[in-house]
Amino acid sequence: MIRIGIYGYGNLGRGVESAIKQNNDMELVVVFSRRDPASVKINTESAKVCRASEAAAYKDKIDVMILCGGSATDLPVQTPQMAKLFNVIDSFDTHAKIPEHFDAVDKAAKESGKVAIISVGWDPGMFSLNRLLGEAILPEGSTYTFWGKGVSQGHSDAIRRIEGVVDARQYTTPVPEALEKVRNGENPSLSTRQKHTRECFVVAEDGADLTRIENEIKTMPNYFADYDTTVHFISKDEILRDHSGIPHGGFVIRSGKTGDSEHNHIIEYSLKLDSNPEFTSSVLVSYARAAYRLNTEGNSGCKSVLDIAPAYLSPKSGEQLRKELL
C-alpha cells in the first residue's frame, strides 16, 4: 500500500481523497489543514486530520504528500518545504513561474533524496504532454490549445470584485469556426478574440447600475477587453441552480505535414470534464504512484509530467500492460 498524505483540504484535497478510494494500492493516512482539526470533517474513517505544522512528525508514516494549495501563495512556499521531508506532488499552474518553482523544488528534493513532481493536472499536465508529443512526432506543424467550455475561476473572481456585483460565474468557450479551421488542417493564425469567447452570469445588488457593471466587465484589460464577451444578469437562485458546477475541458491539436509536405495529419486530444478539481485530483493521484516508485528505485529531484514514463502511472506490471494495453 502506498501511504498518502493530503496537504490542504479544499476542493482539490477532497478530490484527492475521493480518487484515492478508486485505487486499491493506496491509502489515505492523514489530512493536514490550516484549520482547527476538530472543525475539519473528512470522508475517510481510517485517516487522521492534523495541523499543517505537524507534518514533519509524519516523515516515516507516509510515502507521498499531495499538495492541494493554490499556486499564487501556497505552493511556492509549501512544495519546496515539504520536498525536504516527503516525495511530493503539486499542481502548480502559473505557467510563467514554472522554471523558478522547478529550481526551488529540485534543490530541496535533491537534498532530501526525495522525488517531487510539479505542475501535475491537465494544463499544465496532460495538455503539456500532448503539446510535446505533437511537436516531437510532427516537427513541421502548428500546435493549438483551446480551453472550455468551462468555468474560469480567475475570471469569475475578477467580476466579483466589481462594485455592485454579488456573485458571478464566467465560462470560456472555444470559437467553433476556429476549431473547425484547425481540424481541417488550415493552420490559421488566430488572434485572442478569434480563439475564445467569454460568457458571464452575474448577480447584481438590488438597484445597481447594470449598464456600468456590464461596461466594466467588457472593458477590463487582460481579462475581457480582448474577447467578445456576453453578460447575463441573473438572480441568486438562478446562479445556485444552474451554475454551481465546476465543469471545464479543452483541446490540444497538432496539425502537421509529412512526406514532401503533401500529407496532412491531425492529432487531437480533448477533455470534457464535469468537475475540474476532481479530474485534476485524479491526475495528481496517478502521479503520486509514479513518484513513490521512482523514489523506491533510487531517483530523486524535481520532475514534471514530461519526465515520467507512462508505465509508472499504472498499478499494472509491465507484463500486464504489454499484454492488455499495448
Add this chain to the structure above:
Amino acid sequence: MIRIGIYGYGNLGRGVESAIKQNNDMELVVVFSRRDPASVKINTESAKVCRASEAAAYKDKIDVMILCGGSATDLPVQTPQMAKLFNVIDSFDTHAKIPEHFDAVDKAAKESGKVAIISVGWDPGMFSLNRLLGEAILPEGSTYTFWGKGVSQGHSDAIRRIEGVVDARQYTTPVPEALEKVRNGENPSLSTRQKHTRECFVVAEDGADLTRIENEIKTMPNYFADYDTTVHFISKDEILRDHSGIPHGGFVIRSGKTGDSEHNHIIEYSLKLDSNPEFTSSVLVSYARAAYRLNTEGNSGCKSVLDIAPAYLSPKSGEQLRKELL
C-alpha cells in the same frame, strides 16, 4: 547528430527517410535492402544503399537502426538479430504476439547492452499510451478504441485473394451513433457490428460473377462476417484515381467517473492521417531519438512506448520544454 540506418525500404522505410529530413539532430547514413543496391533509388544523396547482409559492418557507424519490415515474418527474426548490434526501433503490430516478441528482443538487447523499442507507431503506440493514461487517471470507467476512417491493408489483401478480383481497397469506419454514445458518457456495451462498418471498392475481372464475389466478401469469417459490409464494384481507372491514398486514423476514448460517481469525464484522443505509413514513420523517428539517449545514459534492454518518458522524444532540453510546453 544521431546517425540512423533504415532496414527495409518500402512505404515505411521511405516514410522514415522523409521524417529524418524534418529533424535537424539526425542524419540518414545507410539504407539496407534485400534488393540489389544498384536497383534501389533513395532520396538522400549523402546516404548509402547496402545489402541487408552487410549490416554488421555498420556496427559503429550508426546509432539507431529503424526496422521497416513487416510484422508477420520480418520483424520476429530481424529485430532480435539487429538488437545484437544496434539500438533498434520497430513497429511490430501483431498485438497477440507482443509478449513473446518483447522477450526475444529483450534477451538480445540486454546481451549487447543496446536499447530496443518495439511496437512503435499509433496502434500499437500512441493509442496504447492513451489507453494506459486513461485508465490510470480514471480507474472507474471504460476505454473504447475505434479505427478509421481508413484503409485496412489486411482486409484489402483478403479481398484480392478472391477468385475474379483484380484489385480492392477496404475502408473501416466507426459507426457514428456508437461514437456519440461513448462521447456522451453512456458507457455502452458495443458488439463488433455496432462499432465499425466496412466498405469495399473492388475491381473485378471482365465477366466475373459479381454476385458471388460480393457474397464471398460479406460472409468471410473474421474479416467481414461480423460487420455490416458494403461492396462497390468500380473500374481500374477509378480505383487508381480515387483510392490510391493510404489514409487512416481513429479514436481512443476513456469515459470515467469521479467523486461519489456523480461526475463524468471524457478523455478523447484522435488521429486523422492522410498517410498511415508516413505518420507511423514519424513516430518511429521520434522514438529513435529516445533509444539513442537512453542508451547514452547507460540503459539497455527492450522497451515499449509505455516505458519511455516523453521528454526523451523531443530535441529540446528539459529547461526549454518546461518553459515552452509545460
